[in-house]
Amino acid sequence: MAVGRLRARLRVRDLLAEALAGLFTRPGRSLLTALGAVLGIASLVATLGIAETAGAQIVTAFDELAATSVVVTNDRGFFGTSQAQVALPWDSEERVSRLNGVVAAGTMAEVPLGGRLTSAVPVNDPLGLTEFQMPMIAASPGLYAAARGQLSTGRWFDHGHSERADRVVVLGTGVAQRLNVTRVDQQPVVFVGDASFTVLGILEDVQRQPELLNALIIPEGTAREMYGLESPTTVQIDTEIGAASLISAQAPIAVSPDDPDAVQVQAPLEPDEVRAGVEEDVNALFLILGGVSLLVGAIGIANVTLVSVLERIGEIGLRRALGAGRRHIAYQFLLESTGVGLFGGVIGASAGVLVVVTVSALRTWTPVMDPRIALAAPFLGALVGLLAGLYPALRASRMAPVDSLRAGATG
Amino acid sequence: MTAELIRLVGVGRTFRSGDIEVRALRDADLEVRRGEYLSIVGPSGSGKSTLLNIIALLDRHTAGTYRFEGTDVTELSEGARTGLRAHRIGFVFQSFHLLAHRTVTENVIMSMLYNSVPRRERRARAMAALDRVGLDHRAGFRPGRLSGGERQRVAIARAIATRPAILICDEPTGNLDSASTESVLELFDDLRSDGLTLLVVTHDDAVSTRAERIVRMHDGRLSEPVAV
Ligand SMILES: Nc1ncnc2c1ncn2[C@@H]1O[C@H](COP(=O)(O)OP(=O)(O)O)[C@@H](O)[C@H]1O
Ligand SMILES: [Mg+2]
Numbered sequence: 001m002a003v004g005r006l007r008a009r010l011r012v013r014d015l016l017a018e019a020l021a022g023l024f025t026r027p028g029r030s031l032l033t034a035l036g037a038v039l040g041i042a043s044l045v046a047t048l049g050i051a052e053t054a055g056a057q058i059v060t061a062f063d064e065l066a067a068t069s070v071v072v073t074n075d076r077g078f079f080g081t082s083q084a085q086v087a088l089p090w091d092s093e094e095r096v097s098r099l100n101g102v103v104a105a106g107t108m109a110e111v112p113l114g115g116r117l118t119s120a121v122p123v124n125d126p127l128g129l130t131e132f133q134m135p136m137i138a139a140s141p142g143l144y145a146a147a148r149g150q151l152s153t154g155r156w157f158d159h160g161h162s163e164r165a166d167r168v169v170v171l172g173t174g175v176a177q178r179l180n181v182t183r184v185d186q187q188p189v190v191f192v193g194d195a196s197f198t199v200l201g202i203l204e205d206v207q208r209q210p211e212l213l214n215a216l217i218i219p220e221g222t223a224r225e226m227y228g229l230e231s232p233t234t235v236q237i238d239t240e241i242g243a244a245s246l247i248s249a250q251a252p253i254a255v256s257p258d259d260p261d262a263v264q265v266q267a268p269l270e271p272d273e274v275r276a277g278v279e280e281d282v283n284a285l286f287l288i289l290g291g292v293s294l295l296v297g298a299i300g301i302a303n304v305t306l307v308s309v310l311e312r313i314g315e316i317g318l319r320r321a322l323g324a325g326r327r328h329i330a331y332q333f334l335l336e337s338t339g340v341g342l343f344g345g346v347i348g349a350s351a352g353v354l355v356v357v358t359v360s361a362l363r364t365w366t367p368v369m370d371p372r373i374a375l376a377a378p379f380l381g382a383l384v385g386l387l388a389g390l391y392p393a394l395r396a397s398r399m400a401p402v403d404s405l406r407a408g409a410t411g
Numbered sequence: 412m413t414a415e416l417i418r419l420v421g422v423g424r425t426f427r428s429g430d431i432e433v434r435a436l437r438d439a440d441l442e443v444r445r446g447e448y449l450s451i452v453g454p455s456g457s458g459k460s461t462l463l464n465i466i467a468l469l470d471r472h473t474a475g476t477y478r479f480e481g482t483d484v485t486e487l488s489e490g491a492r493t494g495l496r497a498h499r500i501g502f503v504f505q506s507f508h509l510l511a512h513r514t515v516t517e518n519v520i521m522s523m524l525y526n527s528v529p530r531r532e533r534r535a536r537a538m539a540a541l542d543r544v545g546l547d548h549r550a551g552f553r554p555g556r557l558s559g560g561e562r563q564r565v566a567i568a569r570a571i572a573t574r575p576a577i578l579i580c581d582e583p584t585g586n587l588d589s590a591s592t593e594s595v596l597e598l599f600d601d602l603r604s605d606g607l608t609l610l611v612v613t614h615d616d617a618v619s620t621r622a623e624r625i626v627r628m629h630d631g632r633l634s635e636p637v638a639v
Contacts, residue, residue: 006494008525018524025512318508321469322569323497323525325490401469405504 008323019335022308030340033304036297037344037381038351043293045352045377046359047286049369056368065148065207068103071266072096072235072255086262087231088255090220093140095254096235101243106234107144108209111136111223116193117215120179133353135173136192137215138223139343146209147208147234148296154201161200162221167255169197174214176202192216195226224278244268294384295345302387305337314408320401331399334389341385342378349377349410416467416480416577416608417443421476424461435461437631439475443577447598452619452629457613460581462628463500466610467502467579468492480576497526502571505582507562509554509569515541516550517567524572540572541565544598560591573586577608584618596621 023030072086072092079156088107089095096105129333136310143149144156152173161168169190181188181199187197197218206212235255239247248267252260309316315328353374358369424436434460443449443466453459464470466485476485484492495503500622501522509518519537524531524556528536541547544564554562564581570578579598584592596618603609611622619625627634 006498006526007490008493009527010525011530013530015522107475155550161615253438261577313507313509317526318510320493321467321502321504321508322522323493325493328525402464405469405508408508 008098008325008328010324010328010331014068015331015335018332019339022332022336023339026308027297027306028186029304032344034340034344034347036342037384038146038297039382040292040294040297041348041377041381042346042355043286044290045373046355047290048373049352049356049367050286051360052224052370053356053368056366059255064098064230067244067268068241069208070239070244070267071208071264072237073264074231074233074262079305086259088233088235090224090231091281092235092255096237096247097142099247099250099254101247102237104142104145105235106146107140107220108212109138109220109223109233109237110229111138111218111229113192113227116173118179118190118192120181120188123411127234128301131179134178135211135215136223137212137217137219138220138229139212140220143209143212143236144203145335146238146279147206147212148238149203149207149212150205151201152340153182154199154206155242157200157219161258162202162219163223165221166219167195167197167222167226168200168219170201170203170217171199172203172213172215172217173205173336175216179354190216191302195379203388206240209234214251223339225252236361237383254359256392268382290366294380298384298388299339299346301340301385305333305340305389305392306395308336309333309392312408313399313404316396316399317401317404317406317408319406320399326397333393337389337392339381340387341388344381344385345378345381346383349374352377413481414444415478416440416445417441418478419466421626422465422467422477424460424470424473425473426457433514435631436465436472439633440459441540441626441633442556443608443610445576445608446603446606446620448603448623448625450619450622451610451612451626451627451628451633452616453614455614458631459614459628461631462633463579463581463610463612467500468496469502472577477563493525498516498573499576500576501573501578503566503570503580504564504576505585507554507559507566507586509562509565510556513553515546515552515554515565518554518565519572519623522569528573536572537568540568541604543571544568558596559587560593563587563591563605567602568597571602571607577610578602580609580611582613583611584613584615590614592618 053181074088092107093105096102103117108309113136118134120132121130137375141156141162149156154170156170158169176182179190181190181202184199189196190199203212203217220229220232235251237247237251244267248265251264252263256263319329354367356369419439419441422436422439423434425431426435439462447453453458461470463473464525472485476483477483484495485622510521510526516534516537519540521534523533523536538547540551541550546561546564546568549561554565556566584595587595599609599611599621611618613619
């Protein structure tokens with residue numbers, strides 16, 4: 001019989017069956033061995049899943065309104081009180097509007113009324129039932145658009161009103177209710193102290209600067225002339241999407257070229273900045289943790305596989321005597337360690353997904369996860385098992401059959 | 412098919428560990444013919460296992476030539492030797508080398524994993540082999556529940572299930588009491604009458620006398636006595 005035809009062979013199915021039998025011989029040990037891979041894979045999957053979920057949460061929460069708003073104030077904050085406030089120029093609206101990426105801009109400042117009361121009727125009311133203490137805000141014509149205002153009736157004042165210092169007023173909806181003004185077609189008048197103002201319109205809603213809704217709003221020119229207002233204190237800017245960070249850098253220079261640092265800027269975080277921030281925090285720590293547990297898991301698998309090789313020297317010798325080649329022995333132990341890793345990966349991926357779902361439920365987030373992560377995890381586990389099994393498998397396959405048979409002469 | 416199955420000419424085996432050399436086998440000439448029942452007998456440490464491991468292709472000789480079924484296996488690759496082991500050689504050990512957590516049948520089937528016996532034929536062949544050694548009623552048992560003699564007969568069933576050209580046994584009765592030894596020796600007689608070639612190594616003269624031909628071994632040398 002030709003020797004060449006007598007190759008030792010092992011069918012893949014038989015190899016799988018043998019490896020599986022090896023694992024199920026000591027199921028408890030196989031499970032414990034897989035634990036390291038379970039923990040490693042679970043923390044990796046959970047980390048990536050939570051980061052992705054949190055990231056998606058921020059994208060959802062990311063609202064266009066906040067992302068396109070830049071506010072410049074001359075407020076020096078808590079720590080800047082020793083320094084004099086800079087006066088924002090009256091033409092801030094124009095200066096800022098020239099910047100590329102600005103959709104609308106407007107200025108405003110609270111007008112000190114010195115205790116003057118407001119009423120809708122010119123009578124002196126001794127009981128004070130129709131007179132109210134109401135805040136007054138001086139605004140530029142552009143503020144209406146910049147604050148995304150909405151009038152229920154009438155109109156907003158324009159540059160002409162401001163230049164002529166016309167005595168006109170737009171009522172915030174809260175003020176209008178208390179003064180019982182609902183229509184403007186009859187040109188109603190309100191009195192602030194002794195001065196009368198014609199009501200131009202009623203501001204029903206704003207999306208920014210909500211204090212406008214509870215104030216009497218007059219043109220800046222009028223406030224300057226009547227109450228000696230010195231400068232606007234706030235510039236509200238509406239930007240194009242994505243331009244906010246650029247504008248927040250340029251606006252201070254535009255309104256305060258001599259000392260741009262003297263003004264305060266409130267700008268939204270760019271969404272990718274926010275997401276990157278969250279992902280960095282969550283990821284860096286847990287990915288390291290996951291990597292370390294995976295490494296520990298791999299060492300565990302390698303260790304146990306090596307022990308199992310040494311315990312089964314007799315079996316290895318027997319198999320060699322029965323006609324198993326070196327590679328058949330190597331494949332068997334490699335497959336066993338890969339199986340442990342794969343099992344660890346499957347359980348770990350499930351545990352990781354469970355963690356993501358649980359955390360999301362607790363935070364009322366919508367769990368978001370790339371399914372490829374969960375699908376790839378078992379393969380990562382298998383890969384870890386494969387790598388961990390390389391050395392033990394090599395040791396097993398290198399043993400001389402005679403030595404193995406002698407060393408393992410039991411049973 | 413020629414009568415010659417195995418031919419050793421001037422075969423030697425020297426073990427080296429550091430400066431120490433052990434010449435476990437020297438200048439061995441031996442022929443094994445098909446269908447014969449040959450016994451090699453000698454005291455412990457005389458080199459019997461060394462010779463048997465070489466014949467079973469588990470170990471390589473360091474001198475001489477060895478022909479197995481007409482092929483010079485001296486220069487054969489490891490893969491080809493493994494293939495020969497899988498298909499043509501059955502080996503029985505002193506310690507039975509059964510896997511404790513597998514049934515008798517599964518242990519027998521193991522020998523058919525590495526040669527080309529189709530999956531679906533294995534169980535039937537294992538049952539036939541168990542039937543041949545008189546243990547078909549123990550098929551589902553685990554080795555731990557069998558007596559020593561029964562375990563060795565399972566090991567023999569495992570070795571013959573692949574239908575090897577030769578059954579090589581190293582001290583097959585070394586771990587057995589006299590009753591079990593007798594049952595194994597009777598089995599050898601039966602296998603011999605089936606036409607199987609048997610090579611049995613032992614230090615026990617009572618075991619060796621059951622063979623047709625006896626070769627004595629002493630200090631690594633073979634000597635064939637006149638007649639038995
Ligand atoms: N791997 C080895 N390394 C060194 N010496 C060995 C080795 N195997 C066997 N020997 C030596 O060879 C001699 C024969 O051993 P062995 O063939 O096992 O004898 P037997 O089987 O007849 O009892 C002994 O002296 C033994 O110590
Ligand atoms: Mg021996």
